[in-house]
Amino acid sequence: MLYIAIALFLPLLFYVVRARRKTFPFPPGPKKLPIVGNLFHMPKKGFVWLEYAEMCRRYDSDIIHLSALGNSIVVLNSARAVNDLLEKRSSMYSSRPSTTMLGELMGWESGFALRPNDDIWKAQRKIVTQAMPPTDPKRFHSKQLSGTHDLLRALPQSDDVMKSLQTWAAKFIMDITYGIQGDEAKLYLCTAIETLNSIAVAATPGAFYVDQITILKYIPEWFPGASFKQKAREWNKLRVKLIDDPYLVTKARLAAGTATPSLTSLALEEIDHTQDVAHQEEIIKLASVTAYGGGSDTTVAYLGGFIIAMLMNPEVQTKAHRELEKVLGPGDLPSFSDEPTLSYITAIVREVIRYNPVVPLAIPHLLTQDNIYKGYFLPKGSIIMPNVWSILHNEEDYPKPELFNPSRFLDAEWKLNPNVKDPATAAFGFGRRACPGKHIAIASLWITVASILACYTIEPELDENGKPIKPKGEWYSGPTLFNHPLPFKCRFIPRSRDMEASLGVSLS
Ligand code: HEM
Incomplete structure (x- = not known):
């Protein structure tokens, strides 16, 4: 009985998540490649916060999304976004x-x-x-x-x-x-x-x-x-x-x-x-x-x-x-x-x-539920990185x-x-x-x-x-x-x- 319930429930959950993602896109960010996603876009050396700030400027957004080997990563680049999410939805x-x-x-x-x-x-x-x-x-x-x-x-x-x-x-x-x-x-x-x-x-x-x-x-x-x-x-x-x-x-x-x-x-x-x-x-x-x-x-x-x-x-x-x-x-x-x-x-x-x-x-913080912000879909399990440097500059x-x-x-x-x-x-x-x-x-x-x-x-x-x-x-x-x-x-x-x-x- 349990197996039948799971078998019915999982596709339904998958459908709901897909549907939310279709209605609400991810925040902007570099184009994702198959399987590895943005693995090669992730800043690897230098002052990584400056690179994230630059990415946000490039996509003209104070919130960007990347994914690397299945991890969803969200960068928040303004006091407003940080306050709306990390404070108000703490x-x-x-x-x-x-x-x-x-x-x-x-x-x-x-x-x-x-x-x-x-x-x-x-x-x-x-x-x-x-x-x-x-x-x-x-x-x-x-x-x-x-x-x-x-x-x-x-x-x-x-x-x-x-x-x-x-x-x-x-x-x-x-x-x-x-x-x-x-x-x-x-x-x-x-x-x-x-x-x-x-x-x-x-x-x-x-x-x-x-x-x-x-x-x-x-x-x-x-x-x-x-x-x-x-x-x-x-x-x-x-x-x-x-x-x-x-x-x-x-x-x-x-x-x-x-x-x-x-x-x-x-x-x-x-x-x-x-x-x-x-x-x-x-x-x-x-x-x-x-x-x-x-x-x-x-x-x-x-x-x-x-x-x-x-x-x-x-x-x-x-x-x-x-x-x-x-x-x-x-x-x-x-x-x-x-x-x-x-x-x-x-x-x-x-x-x-x-x-x-x-x-x-x-x-980094972790988002524990699917969430929608400014019309964007932020999936549960996302790693959230508030760019303190950008806020203070x-x-x-x-x-x-x-x-x-x-x-x-x-x-x-x-x-x-x-x-x-x-x-x-x-x-x-x-x-x-x-x-x-x-x-x-x-x-x-x-x-x-x-x-x-x-x-x-x-x-x-x-x-x-x-x-x-x-x-x-x-x-x-x-x-x-x-x-x-x-x-x-x-x-x-x-x-x-x-x-x-x-x-x-x-x-x-
Ligand atoms: C100039 C000195 C310090 C700076 C710049 C600093 C900065 C920070 C930052 C940015 C975080 C992460 C907050 C977040 O995830 O949103 C943090 C967490 C933390 N800090 Fe400090 N900190 C300093 C001094 C201290 C001192 C003196 C203590 C001793 C009590 C301390 C203990 C901690 C602990 C235990 C956490 C983890 C809190 C948690 O995850 O719930 N820090 N700190």
Whole structure:
């Protein structure tokens, strides 16, 4: 009976889908070839978000459709389209597509950034939003401030700015996530950095054929050409180590009454002992490690972008120094309470976030139902890519978007102009998947930018003749969904001896 029902139902479903597709076409996009679809049109190298933006211009549409080996892909190129779909229809546009290398083989699909929106995703997300509520922005201020001062002490010795920032962020986010501080954090640093690097490699589109041809995942590890399986196994081991080691330290400290507040300790305190404790602990572990992974490299890439912007636009730095001199006394380091009076610093942070968004296509969303938008048919199972870069480089919202110009966010009285859209509304993602660390990330960027500018003048490296080397300001141009600066050098010149007393070190 069941077989008869299925036999009758399937052709009917096929007919209904075909009929909808006939009535409502797919959004425009490059012509699809038989079987492979648009496989050869997919951007494979360079800044893929720029290529998608160009495709949208070519088809004169803020929504385009591609298909590759049976996957339906929709690119949304305007704030309007993103708002209409990912925000207003969030219930059907908020799952995640599966990824074979990163998700399945390396195990990251169990963490909530890549998980479909099921109950475990909800539970993990709740842990992070409860520990870092936007309503209590001060909760981690003292950790953010002491982390920033650590960075100020480290910068003048830095040989490779990006590397120093990565080491610092891995330590600083370890404190926020697990309450593990100072030199002790170094014990976990190697695993953390290696793990983050493995994620960056595996998330690179086209890096592993198994992501396109998923059947390859069944090949045994010893088979010629299957080295990806060995890599996945090793990288999975790193993931498990990063999940377990710092978590167990925090748990033991909480039991001993010596834990400093952190995402993990706050979540452990909320455990309901009348329910399955092991299950709750597993969820806390996954939430913590996902938050750790989500917050580290993103913050590093934006701070790298900020330093490059200061090197390329010295006049912006001069204006910032003038503002800081008006507000702070000699030797004073900024604190969060200075934010309302340091509008130009806030404008710099906004422009850094806008100018080179570090997650320019967000993390792809998955559409879980057939949907019609603007007369186009968007099939269930489509991978949705919001083009954050296009939204933040839109001429209407940000005239002359190619210029780094923090003043665009200020009015004639040097106050933040509420009519200019805050780029954070796009740079941290959308709908139910919007970044749960957004508030803490913005606060960290703000205090770090303000403090670096208060303490230092950022200047280019000198060549062997003592002449400044023109900064190139290069960003990684390989195929990646994560936009980040290439390694570079520069000099941090202390602005006053008074700062040395505030930081308790010699900066020269
Ligand atoms: C400047 C720093 C950061 C940037 C630019 C950033 C950006 C983003 C973006 C674009 C997404 C994807 C949103 C979407 O799919 O629509 C995201 C998700 C996420 N972010 Fe962040 N983020 C930052 C910092 C942080 C921090 C500090 C945390 C720590 C709590 C964090 C944790 C996460 C998590 C766990 C997700 C996945 C959310 C989900 O899938 O439900 N991020 N972030």
